[in-house]
Amino acid sequence: MKSNPSIDPQRIGFLFNHDELHQVAHTAPIISALQRHSPTTRVEVITSSDRQAEAVRQFLDPTCPTPAFWSIRPHRWSRLAEKMLGQMVPLNRLSSLRRATELFRHFDALVVPETTTTFLKKNSEMAKPKLIFFPHGAGDRSIGFAPEIRLFDYVLLPGEKTRDRMLDAGVIRPDNHRIVGYPKFEAFAARPPVKLFDNDKPTVLYNPHFDPLLSSWFRFGEQILDYFASQNDYNLIFAPHVMLFQRKILASVEHRLLRFRQRIDPRYNKLDYIHIDTGSTRSVDMTYTAASDIYLGDVSSQIYEFIHKPRPAIFLNSHGAEWQGNPNYEHWTFGPVLDDLSGLGAALDAAMPLSDTYRQTQARAFAYSFSVVENQSPAQRAAVAIVEFLDIPR
Structure with missing residues (x-):
């Protein structure tokens, strides 16, 4: 199906709003895959620190257009309050979300690797953006199947295990998720091993x-x-x-x-x-x-x-x-x-x-x-799932 030039292209934001960088590799590889799969879609990046922005850039395909980068920052008072509380409560993340609410309204969907973003659903009647979740990891802890996941519009999953446990917990439905594999594996697959010790001990x-x-x-x-x-x-x-x-x-x-x-x-x-x-x-x-x-x-x-x-x-x-x-x-x-x-x-x-x-x-x-499909990477599978969920013309 050819895209209709009279229809405004959909805007999809990849949001990174954590203090550290451990979540970036779980969704950043999807950015370029989505650009390749749906060239008319506006794919953009939203970060809350310069470190996040630089980390995301490491995963971008230089043959694709450079996506627009948006910076959202917490209020200085929330930074002070979080520091005074020993960083026990993610006030910075919540502050960044609250301050960027008007920006988010211009996106059709946000792709996120953590559940704090459900704050947008808990505290607003916003029809846009749709929230698309990819969990940052495939572990077994109960927190990975928390009730907040019900608030996401669509969920991308690494494999059958996570799907089965989320279905059992009632946090996803049969019609609002898809298994796509684990993009983090492909992100580092070509990286040579690092020798850290000058000996052959285990x-x-x-x-x-x-x-x-x-x-x-x-x-x-x-x-x-x-x-x-x-x-x-x-x-x-x-x-x-x-x-x-x-x-x-x-x-x-x-x-x-x-x-x-x-x-x-x-x-x-x-x-x-x-x-x-x-x-x-x-x-x-x-x-x-x-x-x-x-x-x-x-x-x-x-x-x-x-x-x-x-x-x-x-x-x-x-x-x-x-x-x-x-x-x-x-x-x-x-x-x-x-x-x-x-x-x-x-x-x-x-x-x-x-x-x-x-x-x-x-x-x-x-x-x-972890689901593996021959000749199709997890990032490619995720891109296809996002396009089909949002019903983006191709």
Whole structure:
């Protein structure tokens, strides 16, 4: 079908409104794919920081027209209030949304990787824009299937697992979603691996989450760093979720718990077999999941990026979870689960090679979590889904 020049082209904005950069790679690859698939559509980018804008530009196809970039910023008073509250409440994100409401009215749809944007639906009768959601990750935590998702007009999903759990939770309908795959994988597929250590020892990635209840860092973190500092058999990459060290106070609305951020003793940085990164771009571009031989963690969705290539994984139950048979901990079936650190050395020694049982479990979980279609990338599939949902003429 040819486009009708008498009809104004639809405007689709890709909104990035988080403090950090870990959400960018989940939707930014779709921008150029949408431009190629629907050249008459006005595809634009909205960010709330210069860092976000620069991160988005890394994913743009230089053969496509450069999209317009819009900057939305929180009010200075909200920045001050959030700082005074220890950054517990996302006042900056909410302020940016509120201040940009008039801009958003000019868009037919916004594509977003997080649920704070549902603020626009909760506090307004706006017919436009439609909100299109792609979750930033394919993990198992219950927060990934929160009631706010019901407020989105359309939901793009990485695979069957997320779809099935969202349907079970009643946050999507059979007619308002589509499985498209995981654009983040294609975004970094061609990136060569990074060698971080000048030796051939196995490398362990310790990747604790930031949730103050679920994270192993608050109970086990210093002991784990001490363990690796006092041994010579393994390299350690300590690369937690980027939010763990970005706030003075870690808050969980879901679990109603607060914890103060803990410092890292600088002596660990002096060891050439320990690499510490509390929030650089390497923490979010799969550098560390690609460079590791063994995963050590708790509930981060990065485990699903790690098992892109099945490898040993060890999990830390620092909060006494009754996890067996609980879908929120499905990833804990990928390797042994430790309730304390007394068995860490034995678990590491037994980790390699990966057993056939764990290999098969990881492979099944990966296939269930990420849809792959031959000769069609996730970004292309997402672009097609967006065009068809919005009924854009082609």
